[in-house]
Amino acid sequence: MLKIAVMAYDNCLLSGIAGPLDLFTIANWEYRRLQPESKATFCRCEVVTAGGDPVTSFNRLPVLPKRSLSACQDADRKGQTAVSRHRSDA
DSSP, X not given: OEEEEEEOOTTBOHHHHHHHHHHHHHHHHHHXXXXXXXXXXXXXXXXXXXXXXXXXXXXXXXXXXSEESTTOTTOSEXXXXXXXXXXXXX
């Protein structure tokens, strides 16, 4: 099973987190459909942040991580979300 960590930052695009998670969920569904006798899944995904604390996305929605980046050393793949450097608060 592939272990995937998606890292979220303050001001990240929420679609940069949700999109990959949705795609890997579909991959798990297809894996189970093609191998119904197997109880395994294709991958396990989780959201992490640098310190394990919640962050706020660009559209001001909270992102709650499973754990910190340093705690997920078992991940096979670590991906970063898109980050907005500037945001107008007006």
